[in-house]
Amino acid sequence: LVEKDPEAAIVLFWKAINAGDRVDSALKDMAVVMKQQDRAEEAIEAIKSFRDRCSKQAQESLDNVLIDLYKKCGMIDEQIELLKQKLRMIYQGEAFNGKPTKTARSHGKKFQVSIKQETSRILGNLGWAYMQQHNYIAAEVVYKKAQMIDPDGNKACNLSLCLIKLGQLDEARSILQDVLDGRIINATASSLSSSLSEDTKPKNRAEEMLHQLDQYYKSEQQSYWFSSTTSPSAAPTPSFEERIVEMMDKLRAPSFRSSRRLPIFEEISQLRDQLTCN
Template sequence: MEGSSKRINANGSKNEKDLFHVIHKVPCGDGPYVRAKHAQLVEKDLETAIVWFWKAINAGDRVDSALKDMAVVMKQVARTEEAIEAIRSFRRRCSKQAQESLDNVLIDLYKKCGMVEEQIDLLKRKLRLIYQGEAFNGKPTKTARSHGKKFQVSVKQEISRLLGNLGWAYMQKSNFMAAEVVYQKAQMIDPDANKACNLSLCLIKQARFDEAHMVLQNVLEGKLPGSEDCKSRKRAEELLMEVEYRQPPPELKDILGFDLEDDDFVKGLQQMMNEWAPSRSKRLPIFEEISSFRDQIAC
């Protein structure tokens, strides 16, 4: 009877320990990586967690996860530049399978630091890897995680996501023409309401109000995935108000005697500008980078 009681207690303790790891999402063991996750998720001591993540990397203990998790925690405690340097310095110790996740973390860190050029370069490199068939480890889909939930992402969805990020980066540089081209491409591949709003903003910045109005109407009429999202609808409504506020009234066009978006007028204006200004290439920067494979990624 006594032996049976000990077995029950032992099994009970084991079950409680397993339940603890499940609830707190802390891996089993006693190595530096496990201690880092315990400090991060249970004790909520992020600085101590960073110390243990460093020890895990140096000890070769789950380096893939340790480096990525440490960078994320560093961002949370406003040590973003250190996180960038850590990934750059130690990613060679990580497996090939971990490189894509590290790139995604790095893009997020670049955003946080306002490192737009670095962000653009990395996004273009990731698009090239997809074109070359080197992304997703040669598979048509990959497993992604968001807010603790796993889901499948297709190559097409990933291309559209990367183009969306690239468009936003160009917008930060006020290169609205390049951003427009990228967003148009992203919408051809995998349209959604959020990118449509960004595309409309690019058009507004170029005073192409009628085109912006049409894009926003697609969102408000529920024609795009994500149109039902409250944030997307609210943003579309706000942008539409801006379009209506900034668009010249019809009577102004009548007074001027021409349509402000008339093709002949625009061509004449462009010709006049060419005569006044030195000749320059009309090729947008984005074409130089993605034109070689833009047909392939349009699938």
């Protein structure tokens, strides 16, 4: 029914929720269908209004659906706050309902996800959200933390993009080359990929980004050669790196100038200290 008549399915989901019939799955499935029908904002309100009728075990899944809905609606602040909340739950030992792993599904296959993998995934999503706010300094810190925990090619490419935006081209190039050469591989993701195209996506992306970097280098060298030979008395043209750094200086939030450590990690560290004392 969901595939043939989504709107009718939504009506049935509403009836099940109001009747208290398997509310956990009804609310989650209804929100997913609403998202597909471009009713994401309505889905957000539905989850917020009725999640208290769902079991404790269903809350984590509802949070994951909410994150996707926030992303679709461009509600970046809400997305970031919820991702931080999920990180706090991990450090408090409340994620996965207190279990060390959870069962997930990808390409129709079930597999186990560890706390370490989930932490890296959430950090990756948080980094992407910061990038949407053009807060590349915060995104860089988060992506590097994610790569330390459970590295993979996609996050490595995103980290490289942050570094490019910050003018750190040599480091970005080095990371992209590692992806291209196969030195950064997520074994879990690789083993679950359903096709060769899935395995090669990060490498293809890294190759394209390296190509773009090379084009920038060539254009900057040509621009510098032309300006230095045709107008020696003119002021030197800022380099590509200098222009990016100048641009990013304007985007840097004051809170990140004094410390490169994100507030979420400060909160987590304080929380862990409290838990240790207790």
